[in-house]
Amino acid sequence: MLRKVVLIVTIAYFIWITSFLVFGTDDTDTKQSLSLEEIAITKFDDEFDNEFKEFNNNSRSKLIIHDEKVNLKYCGKKTCNFMFPYFIPEQETRANLHLRSLTFLAESLNRIMVLPNVGNSRMDCCMKFSFEFYYDLEKMKKMFPKVKFMTQQTFKEWTEELLIKPDALHTWFIEDGRNDSYSIRDHNQMAVEPGVRYEKNLLSKLCVNQFDLKISDYKEFHTGIGHVNDFEYKMFNFFTENLKDIKSPVILIRNRSRRQMFPLIEEPIPFASHILNQANEIRNKLQPYYCIHWRMEQGIPQKMPNCASELIKMINDLKTTEGINNIYLATDYPISGGNAASNTFYGVGKYHKLAIQMLNSTFDINTWISLNALKEFRNNEYYDSEFKNSGIHGILDKLICIQSDYFISGSRDCCRLLSTYTKLIGEARKNLIDSGDTRIRNTITRWKRPSK
Template sequence: MPHRLDAQMYRTEPHMQTARTPRPLAYSSVFVFVSLSIFFVLLCRNSADLTSSDIDAPGPLSPPSDLLSSSPLSDPFPPSAADSPAPSTDLPEALRIQDADSAAFDIFALAFQPPNRDGVRTLPRVDRTHLAKLDALALLLDPHDTSNPLYSAPADNSDHLYADTVDTPHFSDTPKLQWPPTVTALPAPPVQRRPTDLTLCGATRCRFLLPLRISEPEARARHHVAQLARLAHALNRTLVLPNVGKGRLGACFRWPLGRYYDIDSLDVDLHTPGADDHEGYDADDGLDGLFDDTSTVRAVSLDAFQQWTRGRGSNPPSAQIAWLSARQDGALEHADIYSGPSLVAGMLTSGIDEVASRLPGCLDTKFALALEAYTPVFVRPSRKALKTGTAGAAVARALLDDQLALAWQNTDAENNTGTALQPADVLVVNWDLRVPLFPSPLELEYSAALTAAARAMAPPAPYVAVDWRMDNLAADAVGDCARSLVGALSGALLVHEDIHDVWLGLDVPLGLGKVEELDASALQALQERGVREQHVDGARFVTRAFRSGGELDGWEVRGYEEFDNAGLSMETLQDGGVRDIINRLIGEGAALFVASGESCGKPSASTQSLMENRKTAFSESSGPSVLRNDVLHFERS
């Protein structure tokens, strides 16, 4: 059924079969036109290919010779004057670039390509490789070669000051200056010459006495500096002045001796090279004006000594350790060589490493010394000789004895001769003496800076000075000791009605003005500077007594906050030795002096020295004096 319907649907009617309609003429015309167009396009394309092949026949980057030599009559599109090719010149070999696919070609002919017959200029194909070659060739050009096409002669009236110093061709008449100038090399560091033996020691070979450690604290150690100078003089050696720091003296500390003391007060004829004799090391160490040229005892700063040792390079100076003490160190083995009524002397046989381990560590890290050659020695003066003042000469004779001074360690059988021919260059002294070796000891006075700071910080005279050591005080004892101190001050101030100011010297740099404002975070920050909780509690209790309604109302208290007006830095204030010196200087000028007893804080060596000086001055004063007491102790109630 579906097939039958399809047959009827496409059946031709009878009237349509009787006459056939002819094909229209337009269809044939369209076909012919399209065919001709395709043929014409193909013909034009073929002609364009032939023209391009004729131009590029000599090479892809070189113009054809027939086009370069063609006349204007044969070319319907002659080039203009501006487009005319560059005149041919004999170029140097450096200006010709070798291509991988063709012979050497002319870079200037390449740049001046003529147009083709259609009036279109064919641009040359130049990639980064060609640009790099051209840049390299420009650097090889001789700036003075007149045959160089890029050469441009300077004008007659131009002044080329830098013409002879330029290493590239002149592309313009005016030289191009660059600012800032190009840095081609870093400047060499200045050569630091080491001080010579002759300028440093006054001899062709230096021999030093280096006080490595002075065992006593600052208040007593300053008495030993003059002792060391006299010993160096007796041994014909140059004294190395010790450094200071943390209330101690020795070679391992940070600051020069002049930070604590006035070296001019050392009444000994010492000598050190003047500013004109120094060769490369810093002479600004507080020694200027201390020494003269006629003296027989010489001294140098520790910095100058260090530079001298470093200047020896691979040949470090020889050194020998000398242990001076009134008691024998039981940890070190020894062999007695000389024993008499004045002293016992001998060699330390424990070995250099074990002996050095008993000394400060800076001996190995701070100084370049050869300690292996000489055997360490010891000298132990007797108590009787120390009391009578005859120990100094005996100690000097023992250290000059060949059995000690030339004690040689047989550590290297290949290079060791078995006998030392001369004493060591450096005698490293461990000074563990409490009593002076020589009679009539001198002591150093304090530096002018610290003396001026103490005067600026001290209350108006007359005043009371308090020294309270709480560092090792138990926390439960702070309140009882603070009440005892307030009571002692109240009783003393009521008797001396003309005194209105109190100096509270603590063993930490704690300002009293803001002690009530300290919170937990501020206290934690202060703990890094040595301030403990008991210090804050004790200071709070005392300062509250001076406030309105307190037991000491009407009197003024001041403390370390006065450092702001003293001209000293916070770094200086952090040093415990500086604080002790300030307290001692203020205490020496106080009308009344109050110090903590054993139960409220053991007095330091500095406080004990101050009390001894006040007792001596108070007992010797027969007339009017600034001192109204020697010391008043307060104890735990």
């Protein structure tokens, strides 16, 4: 019996000792053990994080030093601040006006103004050719001595050389009250509000994705529908107040407003020397000469032949009174065989064709095509797209008309009367007359409106 008791006690003691060795003494010791492990892991993480942060800080410092050198290279300072109007509305004559008025904003914000590419009479970062294909950048710098300029290509190179992607604010200028697809966004008064974030496909369509930027914010600026006295100056002040404290190195501007938003600068941006030289060569070859500007867009198609008849009568009369025989024709009709020389002239038809045939069968008509103008570009495949639509030849036509001895344009029903292009030619000719150029015989004369 005693042996059984001893055996039972021995077994119980063995079980108790085993449980102690295996499971420990109590829950408190177990928790303390795990807590020490957590502390050790946390300490390791902290040390790793500190080393990682130190590594990152050193690395970022090197990136900043590199980018400061890039900024010094492109901007002359360790920081760069740009204003890039990457889309300008309307064709060259009006786009020229919009861009030069934007220099007011660039100056007030103390930002370098990036000049968009050009092509087909447009200013747009999607275009193929550098700003200097149309304009003289050095003369533009003298025209705006307080503003620094940079071409789109140079700006693009800046974004690519930076190691830290530059932050950008995207702004969208919206003209309210146009009754177009944007009318849902109309405001009664000038306003600024958060803009819609652009998806990758839209940025690609607008060609903004070619620049290595991080667009962090979007804002919309609205002109408002109502009439405001001194609108341009008030709008200019409104933009300045809302953009002057922006810290982003880049302000992108998508301008959808055809309305004059900033103070008007009368003097156009000077054209490139290769265009001016070609215009002077043609002027010297033809003078004395008439320049006819016939913008058929918005004319009544069925009246085009009668319009041509009235023009022919007028030239025959002028030959007697003015003694001028040479004729130069500037027109949006597709004389090169491609598309019309206007991106908004779609309805070229049989009546337009008949009117041009009537002119050609009556007179020896000179054009940029017949005179083989701009041949160094026309014979280069790289520039083919420029001559299949409106483009550099439209600028050439304008300069030739300004310098003509006698300038003729169309009447109501025959053409687009409210043309900034035609108005600019007339104003430039008036300035020449006022300055004492006796070769210029008139500002503008319109042929008779057809009776039927």
